[in-house]
Amino acid sequence: MIEERFDAIVVGAGPSGNAAAYTMAKEGLRVLQLERGEYPGSKNVQGAILYADALEKIIPDFREDAPLERHVIEQRLWTMDNGSHVGMHYRSDDFNEERPNRYTIIRAQFDRWFSGKVREAGAVLLCETTVTELLRDTAGRVIGVRTDRGGGTAFADIVILGEGVNGLVGQRAGLRPELKPDTVALAVKEMHFLPRETIEARFNLKGNEGVVIEAMGTITDGMTGTGFIYTNQESISIGIGCIVSDFTESSCTPYGLLEAFKRHPSVQPLLEGSECKEYVAHLIPEGGYNAMPQLYGDGWIVVGDAGQFVNAVHREGSNLAMTTGRVAAETVVWLKRRREELSKANLAEYQRRLEETFVMKDMKKYRKIPSLLHHNRQFFNLYPKLLSGAAQTWFRVDGIDKRTKEKQIFQSFRAGRKLTGLIGDAFKLARSWR
C-alpha cells in the first residue's frame, strides 16, 4: 500500500467541505476529500435556499451552470393559529435582478454540481469512504485520518472537519462534546411534485420566480420550531422542525406535526393534487453562539454545521457553512504560503478572520435567542393565538363599534398574559435581539 500524503484532508462533501476543498485546490494545494455518502449530496438535507453572496465569493460565475430552481422574489412570514394565519409578505420586482440574491435549490443536484467544480479544481474525492478516526503524532497533533476502507490511512498537514451536525469524528476525538438535545432541532421535509403552471398559478409567479414561506405558531404545538414551504420549478418543499428536547418531552412526532401542517387550511390548497416523492429528516444545530465548540487546534479546523454555524432566527446555515469553509481554506493557504506551521496558535487566524465576517457577528448578535425561545413557549402558542384572535376581531364586521373592538383585543392580551408578562416578554425579546 502506498502511503498517500496531501496538503489537506477535508472530511465531508457538503457546502462547508466543498467550499474548503474548492478554495484550497484552486490555489494549487493537494486536497483529499472524503465523503461517506454514495455521492456528494446523498446524505445532505436542506430546505433548501441558496444564498448567492456566499457562493459568489467562492465561484463568482456559478449562475452559468449551477442547477438552480427559482430565484426568490417574495418572502412570506406566517404566524399560525389552528385554522388561520396572520401573515406579512414582502414581494419586490427588484428581486428580478440580473444576479438574484436567493434561489431555491434541490440539494442532491446542487451538491453534485458543486462537487464537480471541486474535482475540476483538482481535489481527489472519495465517496462511500467514512473517516473512522483522526490520527495524531506523539505530541497530539492531528496528522491524518483512518478510513473504513480496510482501515486505510491518509496523511496531511491539516484536516478540515466539515462533517456535519452530528460529526462523530470530532466527537470521538474529543474535539467537541456530544450534541445536547436542547441545542439541536429535528426537521422533516417532503417534496411534493406539481406541474410548473400549477405552482406558478397558486403562488402568483411567472418564469423562474419563487416564493419562500416561513411559518411559526401553533403548528409546532407549543414546541420551539418553525415550518417552511419553498417553491421549486416542479415541486414544493414543505417541512417543519423543532428542538429535539421538546420532542422528547411532548407526545408529538415529527411526521405527525408535518401531517398536521400539510392539513392546515392555509397550506392544504397549495399542495392539493400533488404527489409526494421524497421524505427526509435531518438534524439542525440551533444552539447558537453559546453552543459553539473549539474551532481549531493543532492540525485541525472545524467548519459548517459541525461548528454549530447556523443562524436559526433567519433560517440561514448553508451560507455560513460555505463562508466558514472558504475562510478556513484561505487561512490554510495563507499560512502555507508563509511556510508557517498549521499549529493551534497559528490557526487562531481562522477565528480572527471569521470575527470580521457576518458569520461571527450574527452568531453573537443572536446568542441569547435560543434559550429565550426555549424557555418562553408563549411565543409559539399564546401569542400566535392572540394575534389571530385580534385580527379576526378587527376584520369581522358585525355591528360592534371599533372602539369596543380595540378594548376587546386589549383585554384578550391582558387575559392571556398579564400586563407584567407582556411587558416582560417585550423586554426580553428586545434585549436578546440587540
Add this chain to the structure above:
Amino acid sequence: MHIVVCLKQVPDSAQIRVHPVTNTIMRQGVPTIINPYDLFALEEALRLRDRLGGEVTVLTMGPLMAEDSLRKALTFGADRAVLLTDRSFAGSDTLATSYALSMALTKIGQEFGGPPIVFTGKQTIDGDTAQVGPGIAKRLGLNQLTYVARICDLDPQAGTISVERRAEGGVQVLETRMPVLITMLEGTNEMRRGSLDDAYRAARSQIVKWSAADAGITELAKCGLKGSPTIVKKVFAPQARAEKVQHIASSDLSTDALAANVMAAIFQKQPALEGDLLRFAAGQ
C-alpha cells in the same frame, strides 16, 4: 487471466416515475446505478482475478454519464474501464447492443489481451430481456453459461470451466471449454468494499472512451435505431393501486399499543385474516 465484465448503467428502479400521458419512463432527475445483477458478475470476476491473478476490465455502452458507473466499478476493484459511447448507438435494442459490445470486446482483446471469460449479469432491471449476454456469445462464438449460480472449478491450463446453473426444476452442473460467456445469477456472492487504494485509483483513472470508429465498427447500419428491428408498438403503465399510506397513531406511545392499532387497521381491511391467523396459531 484477463476477464471482461459487461455492465449497464440503469435508472434506479425504486425511484422511477412513469409519465402520465406518454407512459414512458421519466429518467430526468432519477439517480442511476450499476444494474444490480451485473454486480454479481463483477464480484465473481474480481474473485477469480484475486485467486488466479490477471486483470478485470469493465465495459459499458452508453452516454458519457455512464462514466459514473464505470468509476464505481473501479472503486470496487476493477483494473480498467472502457466506455463505448457514440451518438450512433442511441436507440439500440438488444440485437444492436450485442453487436456493438461484441465489436468492442474484440477490440479489447486486441488491445489488452483476449479474455477467456466475459461476464454479464443475468439481465438488466430496465430492459429485463436477458438477451444481450447470449447475443454477445453467439456473435463471438463463445460457449455460453447462463443463469450461473456458482463457479465450481476452473482449470486455466486445460482451459476448462465447470459451473452450477440454476434451471427449471433443479440445478445443472455444466462443464465447457473457455472462452466462455457467463451470465451471473443474483445472490451468488456479495460485492466487496474496495480498499482505499482502489478508491484512489478510481478517482484518478482515465476511463478509456471509444467511439464506434475507435471500436472498429464500420457497419453503422447495424447500430442504434437503424440496427434495431425491435419495434415498440405500445407502452402502458400498470394501474396504480388505490391504497395510500395510512398514518396510524395511538394515544400512548408504547410499541404494543401502536402494534395493536396497526393490527386492528389490517384486520379491518382484511376481515378473514384474523380468523386464519388464530386457526394457524392453534395449529390447525
